[in-house]
Amino acid sequence: MKDMQAYQRYFVSKSQPKNYRTRSLVLDRPLADAQPGQFVMAWLPDIGEKPFSIAGADPLTLTVADVGPFSRALCCLEAGQPLWVRGPLGQGFELKGKRHILVGGGYGAAPLFFLAKRALTRGDEVCVCLGARNQAELLLADDFRELGCRVELATEDGSTGQRGLVLEAVRAALTDFPAQTLYACGPKPMLLALAAFCKDNQLAGQFSWEAMMRCGIGLCGSCEIDETTCDAVGLGHGWLTCKDGPVSFYQPG
Amino acid sequence: MNKSEVDLTCELAGVRMRNPLVLASGVLGTSAALLERVGQCGAGGVSAKSCGPEARAGHPNPIAVAWAGGVVNAVGLTNPGLEAEIPALIETRKRLHAQGIPLIASIFAPTVEEFGRMTEGINAAEPDLIEVNISCPNVGDEFGTPFSGSVESAAAVTQAVRANTAIPIAIKLSPNVPNIARIALAAQDAGANAITAINTVPGMLIDPYAGRPVLSNQVGGVSGWSIKPIALRCVAEICKTVTIPVIGLGGVSRGLDAAEMIMAGATAVGVGSAVWQRGVDVFAVITEELREFMAGEGYPDLESMRGMAIR
Numbered sequence: 001m002k003d004m005q006a007y008q009r010y011f012v013s014k015s016q017p018k019n020y021r022t023r024s025l026v027l028d029r030p031l032a033d034a035q036p037g038q039f040v041m042a043w044l045p046d047i048g049e050k051p052f053s054i055a056g057a058d059p060l061t062l063t064v065a066d067v068g069p070f071s072r073a074l075c076c077l078e079a080g081q082p083l084w085v086r087g088p089l090g091q092g093f094e095l096k097g098k099r100h101i102l103v104g105g106g107y108g109a110a111p112l113f114f115l116a117k118r119a120l121t122r123g124d125e126v127c128v129c130l131g132a133r134n135q136a137e138l139l140l141a142d143d144f145r146e147l148g149c150r151v152e153l154a155t156e157d158g159s160t161g162q163r164g165l166v167l168e169a170v171r172a173a174l175t176d177f178p179a180q181t182l183y184a185c186g187p188k189p190m191l192l193a194l195a196a197f198c199k200d201n202q203l204a205g206q207f208s209w210e211a212m213m214r215c216g217i218g219l220c221g222s223c224e225i226d227e228t229t230c231d232a233v234g235l236g237h238g239w240l241t242c243k244d245g246p247v248s249f250y251q252p253g
Numbered sequence: 254m255n256k257s258e259v260d261l262t263c264e265l266a267g268v269r270m271r272n273p274l275v276l277a278s279g280v281l282g283t284s285a286a287l288l289e290r291v292g293q294c295g296a297g298g299v300s301a302k303s304c305g306p307e308a309r310a311g312h313p314n315p316i317a318v319a320w321a322g323g324v325v326n327a328v329g330l331t332n333p334g335l336e337a338e339i340p341a342l343i344e345t346r347k348r349l350h351a352q353g354i355p356l357i358a359s360i361f362a363p364t365v366e367e368f369g370r371m372t373e374g375i376n377a378a379e380p381d382l383i384e385v386n387i388s389c390p391n392v393g394d395e396f397g398t399p400f401s402g403s404v405e406s407a408a409a410v411t412q413a414v415r416a417n418t419a420i421p422i423a424i425k426l427s428p429n430v431p432n433i434a435r436i437a438l439a440a441q442d443a444g445a446n447a448i449t450a451i452n453t454v455p456g457m458l459i460d461p462y463a464g465r466p467v468l469s470n471q472v473g474g475v476s477g478w479s480i481k482p483i484a485l486r487c488v489a490e491i492c493k494t495v496t497i498p499v500i501g502l503g504g505v506s507r508g509l510d511a512a513e514m515i516m517a518g519a520t521a522v523g524v525g526s527a528v529w530q531r532g533v534d535v536f537a538v539i540t541e542e543l544r545e546f547m548a549g550e551g552y553p554d555l556e557s558m559r560g561m562a563i564r
Contacts, residue, residue, distance in 0.1 A: 004320060004321045006320045006325075007460055009460075009462040041314075043315055043467075045464075045465035046465060048313060048314055049315040049469075084460065084462075214311075214314060214328070215316060215317035216317075217317065217318075217324070217529045218281075218528060218532070218533075219280050219317060219324065219525075219526065219528060220280075220281075220317060220326075221280075221284065221302070222283070224284055224286065230286075237289065238287040238288075
């Protein structure tokens with residue numbers, strides 16, 4: 001019989017600061033059968049429940065930016081304190097080829113860390129392009145470097161790395177890193193730009209979308225991607241981020 | 254019998270459907286695009302999510318969780334309110350009719366009078382059927398005991414809706430009553446064209462390690478395979494008592510479940526939580542399983558097995 005319990009209880013092993021408002025919660029044990037790009041619903045009783053991408057599965061690690069009351073409560077958790085998780089949920093990334101370019105905008109870097117780890121375990125080459133408004137918002141750059149990835153940075157104010165959007169860093173990296181697949185997670189405008197870039201350059205792309213999630217299991221309809229966005233990236237109408245995604249796939253014809 | 258010889262078409266209160274599978278209200282019924290997708294995935298008919306007079310955000314998370322027996326939810330009747338619902342339903346109907354699929358609107362309201370007003374408003378969207386949700390378990394004390402809880406209140410709502418529309422109406426009932434057939438009969442006598450049974454079964458999940466209810470609303474509605482025996486019993490009792498058609502639902506996730514529901518007397522079969530287990534394509538999958546079962550057992554059409562288990 002499947003799990004009788006809706007949630008699994010985990011305990012925080014370590015809570016590590018990653019930037020001025022983001023922490024990685026390393027939990028006390030693995031999450032079975034998790035794929036990079038999938039997500040979990042994290043629950044704190046009487047406080048709330050929200051979706052988080054999986055930054056690591058063994059042990060389960062969630063990288064949480066303090067952007068609201070619930071994520072603040074998660075960021076305040078200390079070693080030894082419990083949180084509850086249901087998942088893994090959704091459609092994750094699928095590693096294709098041997099040379100991968102990973103593109104993260106802001107806290108979109110989190111699921112890419114898990115993906116990079118998987119790719120390097122296979123002996124593949126990984127280049128990570130991280131973009132953010134400024135240096136303070138950048139996430140996990142050192143972690144990716146320690147892992148053994150090539151890392152390129154872009155900030156809108158030029159406080160570190162290339163000045164401008166992450167797409168420019170991607171364009172530059174691809175000149176001497178001929179990736180077979182691009183994997184991206186970040187804000188919608190970034191994903192739309194990268195989807196267009198992949199199409200123009202006939203590059204296979206995988207894009208992880210963010211949406212408000214309620215049930216997380218494909219029933220309530222809250223996380224539907226609007227029809228305009230679906231049309232722009234070639235998804236069928238009524239695409240559900242929690243079940244059809246969060247990752248969408250583009251394969252050049 | 255060859256599969257291609259099996260006739261799955263049915264007629265529900267004058268509404269023709271290519272197969273008996275109907276998307277249950279509350280699942281994926283939040284936009285024209287999603288309802289259109291469900292139609293493309295093989296549903297015979299689709300129900301929009303229940304709409305009330307005013308917009309409601311619903312309950313905070315957690316609102317729905319899966320467990321071994323299915324799903325427990327308390328979404329809290331999230332809806333855009335009547336005014337925004339009408340154009341959305343019109344757009345949905347256009348897209349569905351282009352596929353030859355009927356649209357079922359679903360309404361709820363806090364008072365009998367407001368059920369009448371909701372009906373009057375929804376008429377403008379010209380759905381093929383109006384489902385009257387008098388049995389949502391998820392709105393706590395705000396709306397008091399569901400109207401489906403007594404013969405008198407069920408009849409009063411049905412009369413108020415009937416008086417305001419010429420569109421066929423289906424009254425959606427709760428299993429959580431001592432005698433569901435009496436309530437169904439009262440709805441029929443008050444002018445209902447069909448009965449939808451059952452709504453979710455009131456229930457609760459507690460996380461023992463947290464010592465807290467899982468849903469933010471504490472209690473919710475149980476759906477999925479664990480409620481199928483309850484649903485079959487309710488549908489059977491209703492079908493023995495009323496003459497109007499019944500949309501049977503509760504725990505249907507396979508073709509065999511749909512066959513059982515029809516053998517209990519249902520004219521159409523609702524599918525909801527199975528979308529979680531088997532994806533949106535579940536409608537085409539169940540249809541195919543039902544067709545295979547009927548071909549294998551020699552049932553040429555739905556009528557040949559309808560109600561056979563209650564005779």
